[in-house]
Amino acid sequence: xxxxxCVKQIPDPAQPGELxxxxxTLKREGKLILDESDSYGVEMAxxxxxxxxxxxxSLISMAPNGEVSGxxxxxxxxxxKAVLVSDPDLAGSDALTTAKVLAAAAKKLGDAxxxxxxxxxxxGYTGTVPEQMAEVLGMPSITFAKSVAVEGGTVKVARQTEAxxxxxxxxxxxxxxxxAGVVEPRYPSFKGIMAAKSKPVEEVTAADLxxxxxxxxxxxxxIVDVAQAPAREAGEIIEDEGEAHLKIVEFLEGxxxx
Amino acid sequence: xxxxxxxxxxxxxxxxxxxxxxxxxxxxxxxxGTVSAFVVGDGNAIASTLGExxxxxxxxxxxLAGNLPGAAGxxxxxxxxxxxxxxxxxxxxxxxEGRDIVSRxxxxxxxxxxxxxxxxxxxxxxxxxxxxVFGGEQLVTTTFTGxxxxxxxxxxxxxxxxxxxxxxxxxxxxxxxxxxATGGAKVTAVHVEETTGPKLDEAAVVVAGGRGLGQSxxxxxxxxxxxxxxxxxxxxRAIVDAGWVPYSMQVGQTGKVVKPSVYIAAGISGATQxxxxxxxxxxxxxxxxxxxxxxxxxxxxxxxxxxxxxxxKLIEALQGR
Ligand SMILES: Cc1cc2nc3c(=O)[nH]c(=O)nc-3n(C[C@H](O)[C@H](O)[C@H](O)COP(=O)(O)OP(=O)(O)OC[C@H]3O[C@@H](n4cnc5c(N)ncnc54)[C@H](O)[C@@H]3O)c2cc1C
Ligand SMILES: Cc1cc2nc3c(=O)[nH]c(=O)nc-3n(C[C@H](O)[C@H](O)[C@H](O)COP(=O)(O)OP(=O)(O)OC[C@H]3O[C@@H](n4cnc5c(N)ncnc54)[C@H](O)[C@@H]3O)c2cc1C
Numbered sequence: 001x002x003x004x005x006c007v008k009q010i011p012d013p014a015q016p017g018e019l020x021x022x023x024x025t026l027k028r029e030g031k032l033i034l035d036e037s038d039s040y041g042v043e044m045a046x047x048x049x050x051x052x053x054x055x056x057x058s059l060i061s062m063a064p065n066g067e068v069s070g071x072x073x074x075x076x077x078x079x080x081k082a083v084l085v086s087d088p089d090l091a092g093s094d095a096l097t098t099a100k101v102l103a104a105a106a107k108k109l110g111d112a113x114x115x116x117x118x119x120x121x122x123x124g125y126t127g128t129v130p131e132q133m134a135e136v137l138g139m140p141s142i143t144f145a146k147s148v149a150v151e152g153g154t155v156k157v158a159r160q161t162e163a164x165x166x167x168x169x170x171x172x173x174x175x176x177x178x179x180a181g182v183v184e185p186r187y188p189s190f191k192g193i194m195a196a197k198s199k200p201v202e203e204v205t206a207a208d209l210x211x212x213x214x215x216x217x218x219x220x221x222x223i224v225d226v227a228q229a230p231a232r233e234a235g236e237i238i239e240d241e242g243e244a245h246l247k248i249v250e251f252l253e254g255x256x257x258x
Numbered sequence: 259x260x261x262x263x264x265x266x267x268x269x270x271x272x273x274x275x276x277x278x279x280x281x282x283x284x285x286x287x288x289x290x291g292t293v294s295a296f297v298v299g300d301g302n303a304i305a306s307t308l309g310e311x312x313x314x315x316x317x318x319x320x321x322l323a324g325n326l327p328g329a330a331g332x333x334x335x336x337x338x339x340x341x342x343x344x345x346x347x348x349x350x351x352x353x354x355e356g357r358d359i360v361s362r363x364x365x366x367x368x369x370x371x372x373x374x375x376x377x378x379x380x381x382x383x384x385x386x387x388x389x390x391v392f393g394g395e396q397l398v399t400t401t402f403t404g405x406x407x408x409x410x411x412x413x414x415x416x417x418x419x420x421x422x423x424x425x426x427x428x429x430x431x432x433x434x435x436x437x438x439a440t441g442g443a444k445v446t447a448v449h450v451e452e453t454t455g456p457k458l459d460e461a462a463v464v465v466a467g468g469r470g471l472g473q474s475x476x477x478x479x480x481x482x483x484x485x486x487x488x489x490x491x492x493x494x495r496a497i498v499d500a501g502w503v504p505y506s507m508q509v510g511q512t513g514k515v516v517k518p519s520v521y522i523a524a525g526i527s528g529a530t531q532x533x534x535x536x537x538x539x540x541x542x543x544x545x546x547x548x549x550x551x552x553x554x555x556x557x558x559x560x561x562x563x564x565x566x567x568x569x570x571k572l573i574e575a576l577q578g579r
Contacts, residue, residue: 017392024398094370125511126373127352131328131361140442141328143358146505159326160505162271162354164451168326170443180512181499220370220404227397229390232537232556237549240563245572248522248543251559255541257463257487257520258579 001052001150003045004106005079006117006130008035009063009070013122024223025092026123032063034070037118039077039185041178045116046078046186048150056080058112060105062090062098068201075196076188083109087205087214094219095124097211099132104209106137113172114155119144119179130177141175142168146182261380261406262291265345267331267356268308268316270297275304277460278351280311280419282412286349287312287422289380294345295427296338298322298331298359302429309427311419316427319434328358329440334432335359336366345407347385349378352411360409362440371409372400376416385410393530394537414459415515415538451504456490458507463489464518466509466536467497470525470546470565474502479569480524486576492516492536494526510535525565528553545569 009032011017018027045057059074059082066086075082083105090101106115115137120127134141144160155174159166188196206214238244252258264286268279279295286293294315295301295308301318308316319334339345348363350356352374364371377388381401387410388399402408458464465487467480477497484491492514493507509516511531521539526532528544528551536542537556544557545568554560561568 019391019396019398095373096364096368096370099365120512126371127357128361128364128371128373131358132365135329135332135362135365135440138439140440142326142443143328144354159445160354161448162506164449164504164506166445166449167447168443168445174442179505180495181501220402221372221400222403223398223400224386225397225399227399229394229397232542234555235542235558235560237554237557237560237562239549240561240568242567244561244563245568245575247559248561248568248572249575251541251543252487252520255520258576 001049001055001114002058002112003049003055003114003116004058004060004109004112005038005041005045005074006102006115007038007042007059007061007071007074008121009033009061009067010035010121010123017123019226023092024226028064032067032070034073035118035122037120037122037180038074040180040182041116041118042074042077042079043183043185044148044178047183048114048148052150058082058109060102060109061085062101064091066203071201072196073188075199076192077186078192081199082201084201084203085206085209086203089215090206092216092219093214094221095126095128096132097214097218099129100136101206101209101211101214102129103133103136104211105204106133108204108209111173114150115175117175117177119177130175134175137175139173139175140170141177142170143177145176145178148176148178148182260291260383261289261346261385263345264289264291265294265296265348266313267348267350267359268295268297268301268304268313269351269355270299270304273303275307277419278353278414281414281417282349282351283308283311283313284419285378285417289378296335296432298327298334298355305429306426309425310421312422312424313427314424316429317432318429319432322434324444325434325437325441326358326443326445327355328362329437330434331355331359332362332366333437334434335363337435338432339367339407347406347408347410350409350411352413356411360411364409367407369404369407369409370402371411372402373411375410375412378410378412390534393533413515415517451506453506455485456488458490458492459514459516461490462518463487463520464492464509464516464539465489465522465524466492466494466526467524468494468526469496471497472566476566477502479565479573482573483522483569486573489518494532523553524569526553527551528555
C-alpha cells in the first residue's frame with residue numbers, strides 16, 4: 001500500500017508570529033520546522049504501510065526557499081521519499097492555490113491508495129486545503145479522522161463530529177484528514193536521522209507541475225488593514241495563602257452567579 | 259450589482275436550527291438584499307425558524323442517505339448556481355460541515371475562501387472581512403478582489419442572533435446530483451456521546467480544566483464545580499489529546515468558541531489557540547500556580563495557587579450554601 005502524506009513546513013510556533021509589513025502575510029524567513037499537526041499523519045501512514053506489509057510512504061510539501069528541514073524530520077521518522085514544490089512565484093498563495101499545487105504534486109508521485117493531511121495547519125489553519133485537494137483530484141474524502149484502518153481496498157475511519165463520532169467507510173483511493181492525537185508520533189531514531197540525509201527529495205516549481213496562475217496573481221483576496229485588537233483590561237491577581245477560594249466566592253456573588 | 263443575494267449554509271441539530279445558523283442569518287439580513295438558507299439535509303423542520311431569521315427561501319437537499327456533507331453539499335449548491343440563482347456571497351460557519359462544503363465548493367467555482375472571520379462589511383461590489391490572528395492580538399481585514407460568489411467562513415459567536423419579522427421561508431428542493439467517485443465515503447454508524455447539563459457553547463458558566471490538573475481523575479473537580487454553578491465543563495486541547503476528556507469539551511481554535519458570563523480556567527496556561535476560544539467571555543477567573551502564565555493577562559480575577567488546594571475548598575464552600 002502506498003500512502004502520500006502532506007507535510008507543511010512552518011515557522012517555529014514557539015516563536016511569536018509576525019506579519020511582513022510590506023505584504024501583510026506571515027513572515028516565513030527563518031528555519032522552518034515540520035508542523036506538529038502533520039507528525040500524526042506521518043505516523044499514521046507509517047503504521048498503515050507497516051500493517052499492509054508492502055508499499056511506502058511518500059511526502060509532498062510546498063514551502064519557500066527550497067526548505068527541507070521539516071521534510072527531513074518526516075523522512076527520519078521513516079518516510080521513503082519526498083516531492084518539494086518551491087517557487088518564488090508561490091509567495092502569497094491562498095489555500096485554493098496551495099491545494100491545486102499539492103494535488104499536482106500528488107499526481108506526479110503516481111497512484112497512491114491514500115493521501116493523508118492534518119485537519120488544519122498550525123500557522124494558517126484555514127482547514128480547507130485537504131478537502132480542496134480531494135475535489136481537485138476528484139477523490140472521495142473523510143475529514144477529522146480519529147482512527148484509520150485500511151482493509152482490502154476500503155478505508156474505515158472513526159470521524160469526529162460535534163456530537164460524538166461517526167463510523168465512515170470509503171473505497172480507496174481516498175483522502176483522509178487526521179486530528180492530533182490519532183496516533184502517538186515516534187521520535188526519529190539516530191539511524192533514521194542519518195538515513196534521511198540520503199533519501200530522495202525532488203524539488204519542482206509550480207510551472208513544472210503545470211499549475212498557473214500562482215502566488216499574488218492566483219489569490220483573489222487582498223489584505224487591506226492590520227489593526228491591534230482592543231486589549232482586555234488587566235484584572236486583580238492574588239496569591240493563594242489558603243483563603244483565595246473565598247475571593248472567588250465573593251466574585252461570583254458580585255456577578256449574581258450564586 | 260452590490261451584494262444583493264446572500265446564501266447562508268444552515269444546519270439543524272435535534273430538530274432546531276443551530277445557534278451559528280441564526281447568527282449568520284441575522285448578519286446576512288443586516289447586509290441587505292435577499293437572503294436564502296441552504297440546508298444540506300432535510301430543511302423542512304427548521305424552515306419556519308430560518309424564515310423568521312430572514313431566509314425568504316430555504317433550499318433543502320433532503321436526507322443525505324449516508325453521504326458526508328462535504329461532497330454532497332458542494333455539489334447540490336453548485337447545481338443550484340448553475341441553474342441560475344447566483345449568490346454574491348455564501349456564508350458558512352467555521353465548523354466541520356461548513357469547512358468541508360466550502361472547501362469543495364471553492365474548487366467547483368474556482369473561488370478563494372476567506373476563513374476564521376469574525377466580521378463582514380459590504381465594500382461597494384466587494385466585501386471586507388475581519389479575522390483575528392495571533393490568538394486575537396491583531397485584526398486582519400481582507401477584501402475579495404475577484405468576482406463572486408464570494409465564499410466566507412465565520413467563527414461561531416461572531417454575531418448576536420435576533421429574529422426579524424418575516425414569515426416561514428419557502429422550501430425549495432435542491433437535490434444532490436450524482437457525485438461519482440467523490441461520493442465514495444458513506445456513514446455506517448453514528449455514535450452520540452451522552453451529555454448532561456447545559457451545552458458547552460450555550461452555558462452561562464464554563465469551568466475548564468487543563469494539564470495543570472495533573473491527572474485525569476482530577477477532572478472530577480472541574481465537573482463538580484461546573485455542576486454547582488449550573489455550568490458546563492470544558493477543557494484545553496492538552497487534556498483532550500491526552501485522552502482524559504472527549505473532544506466535545508475542547509475550547510479553542512480547534513474546539514468550541516464560548517462566551518459565557520463566567521469562564522473559570524483551572525490549570526490552563528492560556529496558549530493563544532486556547533484564548534481565541536474563550537477571550538470573549540464576560541468574566542474570566544484563572545487559577546494557575548505560575549504567576550507568569552499568559553492566562554492571567556486576560557483574567558478579571560487571577561489566583562496564583564495550586565488547583566489541588568483552591569478547587570476543593572471552593573467546591574466545599576459552594577456546597578455549604
Ligand atoms: C493567519 C493566516 C490566515 C490565513 N487565512 C487565509 C484564508 O482565509 N484563506 C486562504 O485562502 N488563505 C489564507 N491564508 C493563507 C494559507 O494559510 C496558505 O495558503 C497556506 O498555504 C495553506 O493554507 P493552511 O495552512 O491554512 O492549510 P490548512 O487547510 O489549514 O492545512 C491542512 C493540512 O493541509 C496540508 N497542507 C497545507 N498546506 C500545505 C503545504 N504548504 N505543504 C504541505 N501540506 C500542506 C497539511 O497537512 C495541513 O495540516 C492564511 C494565512 C495565515 C498565516
Ligand atoms: C493548530 C493548533 C490548534 C490548537 N487548538 C487548540 C484548542 O482548540 N484549544 C486548546 O486549548 N489548545 C489548542 N492548541 C494547543 C495549545 O497550543 C496548548 O498546547 C494547550 O492549550 C495547552 O493546554 P494546557 O493549558 O492545559 O497545558 P499547558 O500549557 O501545559 O499548561 C498547564 C498549566 O497548568 C499550570 N499548572 C501546573 N500544575 C498546576 C497546579 N497544581 N495548580 C495550578 N496550575 C498548575 C502550569 O503553570 C501551566 O500554566 C492548539 C495548538 C495548535 C498547534
